[in-house]
Amino acid sequence: MASAKARSRRFAADLAVVAIGLTVLILFAFPFIWVVVISFRHDADIFTRTFQLITRFTTENYAALIADSPFPNYLRNSIFVCLTATFAATCIALVTAYGFSRYRRFRGRQLLLILVITTQLFPFVILITPLYAIFLNLGLINNFLSLIVSYIAINLPFAIYMLLGYLDTIPRELDEAARMDGATVLQTIFKVILPVAWPGVVTVAVYAFVSAWDEFLFALTLMTSEEKKTVPVGLAGFFGEYTTQWNLVMTASVISTLPTLVLFIVLQRKLVSDLAAGSVKQ
Amino acid sequence: MVSATTDVPARRPARRRTATPFGLVLPAMLILAFFFVGPAIYNVALAFQELSLFDLGKGGEWVGLANFAEVLGDPATGRSLYNTTFLLTVVTVAVRLALGLALALLLNASVFRRWRLGWLVRSLVLIPWVTPPVVAVAAWKWLLDARYGVVNQLLIASGLIDQGIPFLAKTDTVWGAIQTILVWRELPFVAITFLAALQSIPTDLRDAARIDGASAVQFFTRVVLPLLRPVIAVVTLLTTIWTFNNFVYVWLATRGGPGDYTQVLATQMYTTSFVDYRMGAGAAVGVVMSVIMFAFALIYFLILFREK
Numbered sequence: 294m295a296s297a298k299a300r301s302r303r304f305a306a307d308l309a310v311v312a313i314g315l316t317v318l319i320l321f322a323f324p325f326i327w328v329v330v331i332s333f334r335h336d337a338d339i340f341t342r343t344f345q346l347i348t349r350f351t352t353e354n355y356a357a358l359i360a361d362s363p364f365p366n367y368l369r370n371s372i373f374v375c376l377t378a379t380f381a382a383t384c385i386a387l388v389t390a391y392g393f394s395r396y397r398r399f400r401g402r403q404l405l406l407i408l409v410i411t412t413q414l415f416p417f418v419i420l421i422t423p424l425y426a427i428f429l430n431l432g433l434i435n436n437f438l439s440l441i442v443s444y445i446a447i448n449l450p451f452a453i454y455m456l457l458g459y460l461d462t463i464p465r466e467l468d469e470a471a472r473m474d475g476a477t478v479l480q481t482i483f484k485v486i487l488p489v490a491w492p493g494v495v496t497v498a499v500y501a502f503v504s505a506w507d508e509f510l511f512a513l514t515l516m517t518s519e520e521k522k523t524v525p526v527g528l529a530g531f532f533g534e535y536t537t538q539w540n541l542v543m544t545a546s547v548i549s550t551l552p553t554l555v556l557f558i559v560l561q562r563k564l565v566s567d568l569a570a571g572s573v574k575q
Numbered sequence: 576m577v578s579a580t581t582d583v584p585a586r587r588p589a590r591r592r593t594a595t596p597f598g599l600v601l602p603a604m605l606i607l608a609f610f611f612v613g614p615a616i617y618n619v620a621l622a623f624q625e626l627s628l629f630d631l632g633k634g635g636e637w638v639g640l641a642n643f644a645e646v647l648g649d650p651a652t653g654r655s656l657y658n659t660t661f662l663l664t665v666v667t668v669a670v671r672l673a674l675g676l677a678l679a680l681l682l683n684a685s686v687f688r689r690w691r692l693g694w695l696v697r698s699l700v701l702i703p704w705v706t707p708p709v710v711a712v713a714a715w716k717w718l719l720d721a722r723y724g725v726v727n728q729l730l731i732a733s734g735l736i737d738q739g740i741p742f743l744a745k746t747d748t749v750w751g752a753i754q755t756i757l758v759w760r761e762l763p764f765v766a767i768t769f770l771a772a773l774q775s776i777p778t779d780l781r782d783a784a785r786i787d788g789a790s791a792v793q794f795f796t797r798v799v800l801p802l803l804r805p806v807i808a809v810v811t812l813l814t815t816i817w818t819f820n821n822f823v824y825v826w827l828a829t830r831g832g833p834g835d836y837t838q839v840l841a842t843q844m845y846t847t848s849f850v851d852y853r854m855g856a857g858a859a860v861g862v863v864m865s866v867i868m869f870a871f872a873l874i875y876f877l878i879l880f881r882e883k
Contacts, residue, residue, distance in 0.1 A: 307686040314681055315692075318699035324714040324759065325702050327725065331717070340723055385603050392599030399596040405604055412611045414812075416820035416868055418841055419861040422848045423614040423621055426631050446610030449603055478595055507707040509823045514849060525709040529827055532713055539717060546710040553705040561697050569771030 325550070331543040339540055354544040364545050366520060367527035374437055374523060375505040378444035383498045385445065386452035387490070391482050393453070394460035395468065413450035421514055428515060435518045443511045448501040455500075455567070459493030460486065496567040499560060503553050524549050615865075621858035628852035635855055642859035651835050652843070652860075659839040660867075662750050663825070664818045667757050671814060672807065674758070675765030680795075682766070683773045697767070704763035711760040712827040719743060719752055743829055746836050753837060757824045761817075765810055772806040773799070812875055819868060840864050 319326075331339060332355070338348040358364050393406060424443070425434070433439035463486065471485040472478075487494065512523040522530070528549055531542045557564060622642055626635030646652055678700070687696050703711065718724050719742040727739035742752040776799065784794045822841035825831060831838035831846065838846075840860060848857025 307690070310681075310684045310686050311690065311692065314684070314687065314696065315699075317678070317681065318696060321759075321762075322699045322702040324711075324718055325706050327718065328710070328714045385606070389600045389603035392596045396596035396599075402596070405600060408604070408607060408612075412607050414816060414872070415611055415615075416816060416864065417611065418820045418822055419844070419864050420611070420614040420618060421845070422854055422857045422861055423617040424610070425848070426621070426854060427614060427617065429631050442606070443610065446606050449606060453603060478599065503705075507709075509709060509827075510845070514845075525707055528709050528713065532716060539723075542713050543717065546713050550706050550710050553707065554702075557701050557705045558698055561694070561701060565697065565701075565767050566771060569768050 328543050328546050331540070332547045334540070336540055354540045355548075358541055358544045358548070362541060362545075363519065363522075364524075364527060364541075364548070367522050367524045368548070370437070370516075370521060371506060371524040374440050374444065375502055377437075378441045378448070378505050379498050379502040381441070382445045382448040382452055382501045383494060386449055386456050386497060387487065387494060388479070388482055389449075389453050390456035390460050391478075391486060393457050395465065409450050409453050413454060417447055418510055421510060424511075425514055433515075435516055435521050437516075437521070439515045440512060440523070443515065444501075444505040444508065447508070447511075448504060452497045452501055455497050456490070456493055458570075459490055463489055492563070493567070495560070496564060499556050499564060500568075503556065506552060618858050618861050618865075621855055622862045624855045624858075626854045628849065628854055631854065638855070642856045643862075646856060646859045646863065651838065652863075654835065655838040655840050655843045658750075658837060659819060659841075662754070663757070663821065663839050664815055667754050667761075667818060668811065668814050670754070670758050671762055671765045672811065675762055675769050675810075676803075678762070678766040679769035679773055682770055700763050700766055702763075703760050706760065708760060708823045709827060712756055712824060715752070715756045715759070716743065716828070744833055746833060749829060749833065749837055753824060753828050756828060757818070757821070760824075761814065765814065768806060768810055769803065772803055776802055808879065812872075815871065816868060819871075820864065 333350050333352065335349055335351050335353070393402065396402070428434055428439040431439075467489065468481045468485055471481045476484065507525065508523075509525045509529070512526045513529075516522055516526065524545075528542070528545050531538060531545060621635070623637060623639060624635030625638045625641070682696055682700065687693055706714070718726050721727060721739035721741040721744075724739070726742070727736075730736045731739065740748060742748045780798060781794060784798060789797070820841055821839075822845060825837055825839050825842050826845070829837045831842045835843075840863070844857050844860040844864065847860055848854050
């Protein structure tokens, strides 16, 4: 009977922790929840002086954004640049990590690994002035190639480092057997290693995509013409200094967040534990 | 690339050891050299030149230390140095470490696992972090709007103020607003990293401490904190470097204004190069930033190694 009492006391304590925890978290997530709420609200209802959670529901903002704003073009640009950069960065990182993982004693290995780790910590933002000058001289300002190369380079260090840790856990017997059967190095990497290493490859690809999708400074500086703008720069233009169209801003904000939100909700447990493993290992 | 088809196994290792690894790592190393090493050197060269954005093709004129003298002699640089190191970096890193640890401890309560709320809790924590920084600034600009923002409407309704406060336009509130935006967006990274570290602490450690008569506070200060130290060290290093060089929050929230009250080194560098079109002076700001970051990393690793 005492145990029933202890159990109900424990239940009350549990309930209190859950109630406090969920309240804190909902308040924490509120700014974004509010953006979503506003994006489904009528133009007239946005500028009311009283704070209301529920008003009339409409999808007209989404229709307007897609039909008569440049946002669909920003989306197309971002999707193209980010997917290309993610694909290239992941492939190059896999090949590089394989080289570092399977060949332990080539000359300069240590030095090159240090280069990878320092560039990972290097504040690349500082390089925007010289990179603009270099890309201008190459005629690559307003050419997606400069942005794609930048996003590949920004993501390579973390991707190589992360995949190196992953490949080191895969037994060498696997690729040695493939090589015995006459496979080339590249065939071994993409046909034998990739199917085994894909959980690590997925994590690396997601982080590369998200960091490219969020990136602002390089997109702002390297893509100066209206038709080459990516989502973050285009969205920032919507709340520029003179004209603020809040319903468009909020609707575009929701769409801009959708890819990263979906990726993290589907893969959250894996992404979080892989990231934590990476941080702890460093 | 060296072919793997060879009938003499004994000859294989010797040949492959030399050519193949270089071939495999070369493309990545070339990209890193092109993107990081080359521009870093070119940036130092640019810092000693007078060069307008419009004369990039022609090349600049060597002016020695003039850019550094100008940048370091400008009182605006002193302000952005203080803004960057203290208001942008030290304050928000400290707040993130404290709140991140508190949030991680709360979410580590076993009840969330027992009641199968782990997925919901993790999703809610991650929401600010999956929001692109541009969206985070947009959301907060709207929340903090003087007339229609939720924050001002709640403050007016509660009778604390009569008129909405333009938080991002007044000098006494603007830094608090920027820090709030930054901490909100970047706190989840700290919280989930700490949470993962807490979850890697074996539960029997806690039971053992309880049997030995340790209180919850003693367990936290004597067992949990020492175990978390390496993670705290890494998170501090990473967030400090990322925040010190951050451009996007200040730029989108205030453009460095009102006046240059919230100017930080990254926005000063961008403004000098791409608004005033003075690439040489902008490069000099970049060099100043790298020197500070290098000094920080050096001191950080010296302390870390001395302790070991």
